[in-house]
Amino acid sequence: MSESKVLGVVGLGSMGYGAAVSAMKRGVPTWGLDTTEAARARFAAAGGQLADSLQDLAARCDVVQLLVVNAAQTEAVLFGEQGLASSLRPGSVVIASATVDPALPPQWEAKLAERSLHLIDGPVSGGAKKAAEGQMTVMASGRPEAFEAAGAVLDAIAGKVYRLGDKAGVGSTVKMVNQHLAGVHIAAACEAMALGMRAGADPAALYEVICNSAGMSWMFQNRVPHILEGDYTPLSSVNIFVKDLGIVLDAARKLAFPLPLAAAAHQLYLATAAAGHGNEDDAAVVKFYAELAGLELPAKKA
Numbered sequence: 001m002s003e004s005k006v007l008g009v010v011g012l013g014s015m016g017y018g019a020a021v022s023a024m025k026r027g028v029p030t031w032g033l034d035t036t037e038a039a040r041a042r043f044a045a046a047g048g049q050l051a052d053s054l055q056d057l058a059a060r061c062d063v064v065q066l067l068v069v070n071a072a073q074t075e076a077v078l079f080g081e082q083g084l085a086s087s088l089r090p091g092s093v094v095i096a097s098a099t100v101d102p103a104l105p106p107q108w109e110a111k112l113a114e115r116s117l118h119l120i121d122g123p124v125s126g127g128a129k130k131a132a133e134g135q136m137t138v139m140a141s142g143r144p145e146a147f148e149a150a151g152a153v154l155d156a157i158a159g160k161v162y163r164l165g166d167k168a169g170v171g172s173t174v175k176m177v178n179q180h181l182a183g184v185h186i187a188a189a190c191e192a193m194a195l196g197m198r199a200g201a202d203p204a205a206l207y208e209v210i211c212n213s214a215g216m217s218w219m220f221q222n223r224v225p226h227i228l229e230g231d232y233t234p235l236s237s238v239n240i241f242v243k244d245l246g247i248v249l250d251a252a253r254k255l256a257f258p259l260p261l262a263a264a265a266h267q268l269y270l271a272t273a274a275a276g277h278g279n280e281d282d283a284a285v286v287k288f289y290a291e292l293a294g295l296e297l298p299a300k301k302a
Contacts, residue, residue, distance in 0.1 A: 005151045006031070008051065008061035010077055012039040014235065015097075015124060016067035018131025019157040021046050026134065026156040033057050058087035063153045064094050067124070070243060071100040078108060090116035093150045097124050099175055099244050101251060105168035109142070118146035121168035123175035124158070128235055135159030139178070141170035176251055179244040180262050185219035186241070186282050187265040193227055194289030203298060204228055223283040230300035232280040239278040241269045
């Protein structure tokens with residue numbers, strides 16, 4: 001690569017680990033930071049370099065991507081005591097990649113600009129597999145000088161980078177729409193599979209037919225195998241969609257815009273979480289229906 005930018009990744013979970021490792025494979029010097037020992041050990045085992053603190057990361061990096069859980073964590077990393085805003089060199093770039101209310105990135109952009117720092121509002125999609133392959137999608141917006149300062153780093157962490165506008169907030173708006181669809185599609189897939197099983201259809205045959213019919217969606221194709229395998233190890237959890245559809249509904253409320261499908265799906269995730277499945281894979285919504293109707297779901301293979 002012609003660029004000599006150094007990347008820092010805060011949050012080495014499934015998406016952050018994948019982004020960091022993909023950047024390394026594409027020749028970008030990369031440092032990582034995470035609060036959990038398991039995530040740090042995994043990154044180190046992949047040959048990654050670990051920073052000791054936010055200040056250490058800021059001293060080493062030109063571009064820092066935040067792949068943390070939510071807006072509160074993003075703000076803590078940026079503006080908390082000894083946060084990045086007070087540590088990064090002028091001209092550095094922050095890529096904020098958590099799913100957040102679209103009203104927040106413009107506020108962060110303005111606060112960082114006061115310190116001569118750039119913000120790219122850059123939420124991501126694609127899941128752990130695409131992140132690990134360097135093929136996730138970045139829905140990015142920000143000032144042209146922010147993209148110029150980031151150099152080739154964005155292309156190193158993603159398969160597709162969409163530049164959606166010259167101000168922060170547009171990227172998060174597009175991600176919000178994506179999460180609306182993803183959340184509704186997963187809930188619909190779980191409901192449909194439960195209906196078919198309740199009516200006596202073989203679940204594996206049902207999956208095969210729907211994947212080759214007009215009712216198929218990407219989420220149906222991707223999530224139903226978790227149900228068939230009885231494996232609810234969280235690649236994306238029920239609680240993620242409690243949060244993300246909550247963001248969608250809050251934003252729509254401010255716009256006085258009705259979202260009956262998103263609201264219904266949100267209630268399904270809430271009900272599933274209330275039943276004790278919040279930290280399981282989001283396909284565990286099917287368990288809500290199973291418990292309601294007395295269905296026996298496929299068991300996890302030994």
